[in-house]
Amino acid sequence: MTPPDPADSRDRMRRLRARLGTLAYGGDYNPEQWPEETWLEDVRLMREAGVNLVSVGVFSWGRLEPRPGVHHFGWLDRLLDLLAEHGIGANLATPTAAPPAWLAHEHPETLPVDAEGRRVAFGARQHYCPSSPVFRHHAADITERLAERYAGHPALAMWHIGNEYPGLAHCHCEVSAAHFRRWLAGRYGTVDALNAAWGTAFWGQHYDSFDWIEPPRGRLLGGPNPGHHLDFVRFSGDESLACFTAERDIVRRHTPDIPVATNFMGGFKHLDYWRWAAEEDVVALDIYPNSWDREGQVLAAYNFDLMRSLRGGEPWLLMESSTGPNVQRRRNSARPAGQLRPRSLQAVARGADSVMFFQWRESRVGAERYHSAMLPHGGTRTRVWREVRELGGELPRLAGLAGGRVVAETAVVWDWDAWWAVELPGHPSADLDFRARVLDHYRPLWHANVPVEFVSPRADLSGYRLVVVPSLYLVDDAGAKNLTDFVRDGGHLVMSYFSGITDEHDRVREGGHPGAFRELLGLLVEEFSPLQPDETRGLDHAGRAGVAGEWQDVILLDGAEAVAEYTEGEYRGRPAVTRHRFGAGTATYLGTSPDQATMSALLLDAAERARVAPVLATPDGIEAVRRRAEDGTDHLFLLNHTDRPHEVPLPPVAGPDLLGGAAPEGGVLRLAPYQVAVFPEP
Structure with missing residues (x-):
């Protein structure tokens, strides 16, 4: 498993941009759902709408291989020929996200098992155990045949591996259990090292052999071992990644000049996208924010910025979005007239080289038959079609931006290990929500039009003036040193509560809280005192009244100064927010969750001190x-x-x-x- 060389990846994407001549526009195309005479109408309307790239074959394994070893490629031959004839590129998928019925019937052991021991049934999609050697064998075989057959086909523009990994986030079957043991042996070398990392001295959980270890499954009489759970999450992601890279390596061998990607799901909890992004040529995103959500554009923006950041600011692809409802919610309202345009071009503004949708033609059958599409059930007489066609006509005017970047001097730290660990049970609060904390810090920057990138704790921070760290509960020594050195060398940092508490094994750091960052922040947290759900406390920030919620740190100053104090409750007059000069830089610490106005004032004050300028002051919205x-x-x-x-x-x-x-x-x-x-x- 060798990640692609970044320079080679950039060359592949340059060739794709040159081939398209503009930003990519299109969506998922599922022609197997329609008679072939409909295909002619489809490609004609695609050209009318300005479509130049479609994703095909994502769920077509059962059509391509209806019985084991029996292959029907003729329909796909005709489709790709038709697309090539009309100048439309194919983002050709390996269809392994939808294993066929015969595989589930003849090899039920390929179906995943949940933590309660229930085997997932056939009848939807992504019903496979990523550790299953039987699944991997058949997935590699269909991928090999596709790559061999369509290498050099004039329609082939890029490869789409699988779809929205994983299916079941964590498979607990016996095959997965055996793979987990091997993974642990590779990670720790000895079972004694594992015992030390997991702290198995607690509750007498000591293991004498890796063979004794099971996935965290079934009923427990007490809280789970945090290290055990954290490693199983890591292992599960690695198993899915191994499925991706196996298929990637097959298509790369046949088509070395064609870019390869899979589709991410934005701020998705179960996969460490920093690791995944390094294994593909370009990051691609599927996103379906509520069109009627008052913060929909903020949620979309943070996902766009995260995707752009995963490969160091390189352009990315909006692979799936919706023209309207997406049937994921109890009530799915129509998109307001005209909103499709800013929501789509927002992605381009934030670094996307494409605008694509799920799907091209709205389905008549299946679970997503009421999911919106570029061509709705009502056809070309609909408002949605008119907006789709108008957007396709506009995108070529922005062709010169393809390959361009967004420049940011502010970074927000995002770490999947920290996310997984902070939401495990057994903490002072069971309501710790990593994404909510990230959005609390991102929202004021978005409203002020301050450009943001996301970084891992170990990233090169030399290009940033301000680094924002929302609840980095778990951090290894290298990450802690990196953030500390950033401030020592003159950077400005804003960090929120419950950061630096544990090491990479989720073991509490010695010396008092906030562990890894005590010296940097110039304080000691005596106690954690989360507020109850209906509790708040008054705040005084530079003479402005505010409100604290969610959490209170009981802070002892050790070099830092108070920036905001509690005005009521047991800790009245005690610091709630602090600032500490450290080396040539400054670190601000939030020991609570302030109201939005106070949070905005704190972050924008830090940005001003760091000499970070907004793009432009604009009215709200x-x-x-x-x-x-x-x-x-x-x-x-x-x-x-x-x-x-x-x-x-x-x-x-x-x-x-x-x-x-x-x-x-x-x-x-x-x-x-x-x-x-x-x-x-x-």
Whole structure:
């Protein structure tokens, strides 16, 4: 398993951009659901809509191999020929996310087992155990045949491996158990080292052999061992990654110049996407935020920024999104008229080289027959079709941005190990929510139009002025030193509570809390005192009244100064937020969850002290993003996410709106509801 060389990956993506000539536009195409005469209408309408790339074959294993060793490729031959004839590229999938009925029937041991011992049934998708040698054998075989047959086909533009890994996040079958033991032996070398890492001296859990160890499954009389659970999560991700890389290596051998990716699910808990991103040529995202969620654009933006960050700021692909409802929720309202445009171009503004949807034609059958599509049940007479066609007509105007980047001087630390560990049971609060904490810190920066990238604790931080660290509960020595050195060398850091508490094995660090960061922060946390769900405490931040919720640290200052204090309760007058000069830099610590206004004031004050400038000051609901083209030209995106017009003061620009719809008057731009404007800058 050798990750692709980053330079080779960039070359493959340059060739893809050159082939498309513009940003990719299209979606999942499932022609096996339709008679072949419909395909001709599909490709005609695709051309009308500006579609240049479609994902095909994602769930077609049963159609391609209806019986073991019996292959029907003729239909896919005809489809790819048709796409090539009409100048539409194929993002050809290995169909291994939907194992066929015969595999489940003849090899039921390939079906995954949950923690309660229940075997998942056939009848949906992703019903496979990633550790199963039988599944891996058949998955490799169908992948080999596809790669061999379609290498060199003129429609083949990129490879789409599997789909939305994993199915069941953690398989607990006996095969997985055996693989888990081997994984542990490889990680620790000796069972004594494992005992030390897991702290098995507690409750007499000592193991004399790796053979004694089971996956964390079944009923326990007491709390689980944190190290055991954490390692099983890591192992499960590695097993899925091994399935991906096996198929990737097969297609790479046949088509070394074609980019390879799979589709991520944004801030998804069960896979460490830092590791996955290094194994593919480009990051691709599936995202379905609520169209009626008042924070939908914020949730989308943080996912877009995370995807862009996973490969060091390189462009990424929006692989799946929705034109409307996506049948995931109890009530799925239609998307407001006009909203499709800013939500799609928001991805381009934040580094995407594509806008793609699930799916092209709305299904008549199956579990997702009411999931929206580019071509709805109502056909070309619908509003959705008109908006899809208009968007496809606009994207070529932004072709010069393909390959471009977003420049950020602020980083937010995101670590999957810390996420997994902080949400395990047995903590001072069972309501610790990693993503909620990240969003609490991200939200004020988004509203202020401060560009953000995400980083791991061990990343190179030299290009950032401000680093924000939401609840980094678990951190290894290298990560702790990296963040400490960043501040010592002159950086500004904002860290929130329950950070630095444990090492990489989830063992509490000695010397008092916050463990790894006591010296950096200049304080000692005497006690953790989470607030009850209906409790709050008053705050005083620089004379402004605020509210604390969720959590209270009982802080003793040891070099730091208080920035905010509690104004009521047992800890009235005690520090709630502190600031510490450390080396040439400054570290701010949040010992509670402040209200949004206070959180915004704290973060924007830190940004100002770090000399981080926003892209542009805009009215609420207007997003401003700057994307730099490969030729170095900056482009200012202004996106109106509201159903009301707004006026925006416009800085000097170097040309007219690339989308042709907005003309400033007297230095002021009037944006209509859901309007987007893109200006080249001097």
